[in-house]
Amino acid sequence: MTKVISRLYSRSENRRKIISINIILIILLVSITGCSDTKSDEKETIRIGVSVYDSRDTFITQLMDEFNSYADPDVTVVTYNAGQNMKEQNNQMQDMIDGGCDVICINLVDRTEPEQIIDLALSYDVPVIFFNRELTQEDLQRSDKFYYVGSDAMESGIMQGELAAADILDEGTNIDTNNDGMIQYVMLQGEAGHQDAIVRSEYSVETLIDSKIQLDRVGLAIANFNRTQAQSKIEQLINSDAQIELILANNDDMALGAIDAYLNVYGENAKLEMPAIYGIDGTIGGLEAIKMEYMRGTVYNDKEGQAHAMYDLAIALATGRSLDDLGIEDGHYIRLPHTKITLDNVNEYLYQ
Template structure:
């Protein structure tokens, strides 16, 4: 009896220790699960863009979407060029509980409603592609900008044009008067990128020693169809005297090509046409030699920077790894593209 009792007592103790061990393992597992859930809670990002028909912007947002990982949800909204609509879209996204907002402003001079909504609800805002003025971005510490330096794109377009004119001096100066007659297709009235790209492309041409003569100018609102219409008018007015077309973006450069196609002017008699942005259709046009070149706006780099910044802000983690200017700005560099290097950008 004694041996049997002793054996039973030992079995009971063993069972007791096993139960305790199981409870401890379960407790650790549950704690770990809770900790994992809290660390990897779903992040909600709202992305608001000024219009759904802007080629570069559409491709940038596609690149952003390619970065999205498990545990992150993104809601997209397009304002159809209405600031009032965009303000309402931002308000609804905040009500749905987004952690971060990425906003491509309709009107870069009218961000106050959106800033106030973000500030009131403590939702950080990353403005992208359309840079608001410095006085506005300093209204609240949780305002940021991702994009590029518009001055750089204008300067590079001017440099690229100057190099092409020098390289093809006889073909470039078709009328042999020692000057390059040029027209500008400008993006949007009052838009910073339009103003800067126009001013600095021409200024750089002059600084590079190219004697120029402005024979036309038109605002085409970044739009290919509008650019075709405006360019057709410029061709008719100048009787084929145009030797250079500086377009603020690729879509307008391609609109100029469409106008020359419609006018049935041969490739030999056409001017040098240069765009900006390096969109897929723009790069294809460089390959096909329908435009001479473009300035690559790094949509992949901007999308990645915007996504990484969104995640860090949502998790309230340090931003040191992003290399920001003044703690607010991320700007990716432009690059010149012509027939000699276009394939590396297409493969990108």
Template sequence: MKKKTRILLFLFLAMLLFISCRKKEELREKKKIKIGISLYDSYDTFISDYMKAFDGEVAEKRSKGYEVSVSRYNAARSQALQNEQVEEMLQNSCDVLCVNLVDRTAPSEIIDMAKKKNIPVIFFNRELVEEDLSQWNRLYYVGADAKQSGVLQGELIAKDVLEDGEGENGAVTLSPEVDKNQDGKIQYIIFEGEPGHQDAIMRTEYATGTLMKESIPLERLGYGIANWNRAEAQSKMMQLYSEFQDRIELIISNNDDMALGVIDAYDKIAVSKDNRPLIYGIDGTKVGLRAVEQGNLRATVYNDGRGQAKALFQLAFQLASGEETKGEEGGIRKIIRLPYSKVTKENCAEFLEEEERDSKQ
């Protein structure tokens, strides 16, 4: 009897040991993940800062004993090249793909390739068309609401344009600081990111739409397509200034880099700060925040790239490792959007301090 009991005890302990080793092996496997990333343009200032924050999340996970491998590609604004990069990442057995689309209207080839391999795809920053996101249940999006950024930019402008910050019974009094020629309307120029790009369209539409809701009389002198790029914006601004010169009272830019390009142009033309129009951006990049602090950029709208990078990494890790965090509706959220914030000279120090603190971590 004792011998039989010893045998049973031995078998029980052996089974426990087997289960323990199996669990340890499973845990070890779960701690190894491979993430593939393709960027529309790695030289974009906002995307560059975004990826630095993403790298910080990767480093933190690695410090906890996880083996996180990241393969990163620059599509250099070519959708064809990005498609090739996605194919290569799939061939290299990435567990999850993070794609910053070049052309938001052309994700189908990427989706088809990932679907065949059953590899989830997280699109980020540049939102694809809603119908495309519903093509497959393993597609996700991390970003922000472009409409909100336009509304907030419009509100920032309206506060500065209106005398005392508000209109009264539909009749408005414009600030002489902005309406320099005192003609009762604001002459402005728009700097747009890309032709047909959703964020550019929404930011422009809702910024100007917000001003119209405030009954602010507007006259658009012109616009420049500068592809989110500082150097292109500088060149466009030089051309526009030669045509309109001091008639320009307001410049609305879809992002900080183009707004900074406008500032560069005014520096090159040697127009004093007092004689420049008010210039507004969106994104709240480090260079943009410093320009607000220095009074060169009137205001910007903070796009929480660090928060988005954290959300992107967490989602990628969950999908790659099989860990599933329950969301409000009982599963991983298909769409994650973080809110924008207004930034003026009065509060930009808070955002700069936070940026500096995070960069040191």
């Protein structure tokens, strides 16, 4: 009997142990499921939405390449191409909001029509970093969560003018090929009404005039920051027998288009016929053209610095970190300085 009781006690004890274990497992399962449900409601990663005005723009493409390579692997970056269509960019803004983006970066198609993007940002209380194409100060100040990352267009125009002036005043360059005491020039301008294009053009020319250089404008071509359009415009001027001693381009793509035009028209003799050509941006293609001595100089627009500044600001906004050490000016602006690039220092930037 004692042995039977002992065996029954043992079985009863085992059953209690099994029940206890099962209860513990159930509690753990409920706990784990509860954590899972909680986490599913929380964001597992930071999401940054980006809309660029046109992915065919070389500078923007290289800036975004740097932005993506600089981003942390656990941060999701979703990029949209507006294709120069403001309505499409407005739709992309809604898509990024609906997609749960913590911060949205906008490279405006039209700086004069940001109303819908601003209204959406205000309605959903989402931070927006505008970059490269600057909206008006009044629009930027509509929210303390609006920022602009870019450069100073006036500075780039002045530096381009200084580069050209230094070469013109250097007797060894002989830019005044017809020796008439004036420089016949063409301005390759970006989009009509585009603030940066207007400012770059204006200050480049003013700087040359302030340097006591006599100018004779033989062409003003709107080429929309586009290489192919610039080539077409310059070829038209070449074929019209226009005397061109200097070409000032608002960006490197248009400067490269001017070079393409001379190569296409003159072939192997292109360098002999080519005027002094200057760009702005310091794209890889522009730097290579300086290295090959097709272009005299460009103004380096710090795409790496802008990409890093934009990303660091986005992360700080998404995580609530302090913005104190990000170099923000007037509560809304981060501007990166330009640098003059010539044959003397091009390798420092081409192979950095």
